[in-house]
Amino acid sequence: MKGKILFLIVIQFSLINAQTKLGVLKYDDFKTPEFCGTSCHTEFHQQWKQAMMSQAYTHEWDEIEYFKLAVPHAEKDEKVAEVKAGCNGCHSPIAYVVGDVPPPLPSKNSRANESVSCDVCHSIAGFSGDTPYNFNYIMKPGKTKYSSRKSGVQSPAHEIEVNPIMKTGDFCGICHNEKSPFDTWVKSTHLEWKDGPYYKEGVQCQDCHMPKAEFKTASMGNTYNDARLHLFHGAHDEGKVKGVIEIRINPDIKEVEPGEVVKFTVALFNQKTGHKFPTGSVEDRIVWLHVEAIDEKGNVYHLPVDKKGFQGEEYLIGEDVLAYQDMGIALNDPNFKGVQRDGIPIGDRIFRKPYFDPKGRMTIQQWNTASFGVDYRIGPRETKIETFTFKVPEKISPGKLKVTATLNYQLLVKPVADFLGVPSSESKIVEVNKHSTEVTILQ
Ligand code: HEC
Numbered sequence: 001m002k003g004k005i006l007f008l009i010v011i012q013f014s015l016i017n018a019q020t021k022l023g024v025l026k027y028d029d030f031k032t033p034e035f036c037g038t039s040c041h042t043e044f045h046q047q048w049k050q051a052m053m054s055q056a057y058t059h060e061w062d063e064i065e066y067f068k069l070a071v072p073h074a075e076k077d078e079k080v081a082e083v084k085a086g087c088n089g090c091h092s093p094i095a096y097v098v099g100d101v102p103p104p105l106p107s108k109n110s111r112a113n114e115s116v117s118c119d120v121c122h123s124i125a126g127f128s129g130d131t132p133y134n135f136n137y138i139m140k141p142g143k144t145k146y147s148s149r150k151s152g153v154q155s156p157a158h159e160i161e162v163n164p165i166m167k168t169g170d171f172c173g174i175c176h177n178e179k180s181p182f183d184t185w186v187k188s189t190h191l192e193w194k195d196g197p198y199y200k201e202g203v204q205c206q207d208c209h210m211p212k213a214e215f216k217t218a219s220m221g222n223t224y225n226d227a228r229l230h231l232f233h234g235a236h237d238e239g240k241v242k243g244v245i246e247i248r249i250n251p252d253i254k255e256v257e258p259g260e261v262v263k264f265t266v267a268l269f270n271q272k273t274g275h276k277f278p279t280g281s282v283e284d285r286i287v288w289l290h291v292e293a294i295d296e297k298g299n300v301y302h303l304p305v306d307k308k309g310f311q312g313e314e315y316l317i318g319e320d321v322l323a324y325q326d327m328g329i330a331l332n333d334p335n336f337k338g339v340q341r342d343g344i345p346i347g348d349r350i351f352r353k354p355y356f357d358p359k360g361r362m363t364i365q366q367w368n369t370a371s372f373g374v375d376y377r378i379g380p381r382e383t384k385i386e387t388f389t390f391k392v393p394e395k396i397s398p399g400k401l402k403v404t405a406t407l408n409y410q411l412l413v414k415p416v417a418d419f420l421g422v423p424s425s426e427s428k429i430v431e432v433n434k435h436s437t438e439v440t441i442l443q
């Protein structure tokens, strides 16, 4: 028995080593995206250029987090040392496999800037182990490109080998699941999808992020009626985020007198995502529900959410407290007090999963995440109910009272974005959806 386990471990190790040993492959083993996209796959190239995939190394927030926080932290703390190379296992896989650690800054225009390029994905033969995560790809660049169909037209540039895994969400999981050095699942988009309804129905990641259309996949190639567009549109695409959650708000009574209590119920239905909302970089994202009433004279009343009373709920309601003190490690400020935790109105409901550092403080550093709080995100096709109890003020104007529930989204918590100098596009408020109802205030 013991011998068998040892044998399995050895196989596992050698598999990982066989493909992630740094420096075996060279940059020249991979074609540039311009090579693929200048005369043949011109349209796919333009689509990919507009997706985050092509900016995974160069995008400003990625540059700031890697060079300002992750690299200095990795150099100081043995426990997280692996991320100095590891971040780019997903963000710039070629730089990673050739052993360029850390790669030059994006401003140096090195080949690391190619990020998740055509030849990264189309050189992936499979992944090691049972679960795709932490860039466990088996990378085989060369004359043969892997794809999901053999083209009817022979390409002058390469051979094609059909790789069935490219048609499945498991392929995406190679980079869209991440385990931290503390063995916590800090990114689990693929696992969330596998647990949810879409996987059971055979709906793949590709069906929503690489939709099928009648399209030419290469300029001299065939038109297919089910060509896979390379949109990879996600949280950075407002059109993708808008309407993800449908909202309805209703009161428990239609007519109220000043001084009386009226309870509003909000139903939030996740109609669009194949995983939880938010997913991916959950440590950065914030989604919150804001409810406001306006009386006939235009006076505005903010309604705080009713507490449900479960343990850990304090992280799920807007509060004026400090967090993210562990940024002080990389910034050489061991007594760093942190920054405001949420940057949203106090009392609003937050849909998130808090990440905690080894000292139990909230963190946006996924590599320094030792545990989690309550996962209060909205699952695929899940409906969450929130209530707002409002004691109508004695001095309110009689007449119509309009009550609006708005769900907002931010890629990166604003106080963190401001503190680190991340461009405001990352902390812009995107309105996911809203709905209004009315009650009548009697004389
Ligand atoms: C080799 C690693 C890798 C593979 C394989 C991969 N991705 Fe990604 N993907 C990334 C990285 C890294 C980013 C993040 C870019 C950024 O924001 O820095 C990303 C970003 C995205 C985004 C944009 C998210 C946003 O915030 O806008 C979508 C959508 C996406 N990937 C979908 C997919 C799908 C679908 C698949 C499978 C067909 C897939 N990815 C396979 C690495 C990968």
Ligand code: HEC
Pocket: 033, 036, 037, 041, 044, 045, 046, 048, 053, 116, 117, 118, 119, 121, 122, 147, 148, 149, 166, 167, 168, 171, 206, 210, 217, 218, 224, 226, 227, 228, 230
């Ligand atoms: C994140 C990984 C990823 C990147 C980056 C990527 N592809 Fe793909 N590509 C795929 C997957 C997955 C499929 C197959 C999807 C399916 O059939 O479900 C595919 C399919 C294709 C196809 C065949 C489409 C069809 O419908 O027959 C072509 C051609 C192609 N890719 C070219 C490119 C080019 C050119 C680039 C760079 C501009 C690129 N790919 C970048 C993952 C990627």
Ligand code: HEC
Pocket: 169, 172, 173, 176, 189, 190, 191, 193, 198, 203, 204, 205, 206, 207, 208, 209, 233, 234, 235, 236, 240, 241, 244, 272, 273, 274, 275, 276, 277, 278, 279, 280, 281, 285
């Ligand atoms: C039923 C459609 C659907 C399926 C299936 C689906 N997604 Fe998404 N995905 C969406 C929508 C809509 C959004 C935009 C809202 C959001 O950010 O969550 C999104 C967002 C994303 C984002 C950005 C998330 C963020 O908050 O930064 C990533 C990354 C992503 N998807 C990857 C995947 C991967 C990988 C799979 C498969 C394991 C997958 N998606 C399956 C619909 C889908």
Ligand code: HEC
Pocket: 061, 062, 065, 066, 070, 083, 086, 087, 088, 089, 090, 091, 133, 134, 135, 174, 175, 176, 177, 178, 179, 234, 235, 279, 280, 281, 282, 284, 367, 411, 426
């Ligand atoms: C297992 C693959 C993987 C590893 C390892 C990884 N990332 Fe990512 N990272 C991703 C994917 C996929 C996304 C996109 C998820 C999304 O859009 O929500 C992402 C998103 C991000 C973003 C958010 C950009 C934005 O606004 O959406 C930053 C910043 C980032 N990663 C930095 C890092 C740093 C720094 C490290 C190393 C400590 C790291 N990543 C390690 C896969 C990875």
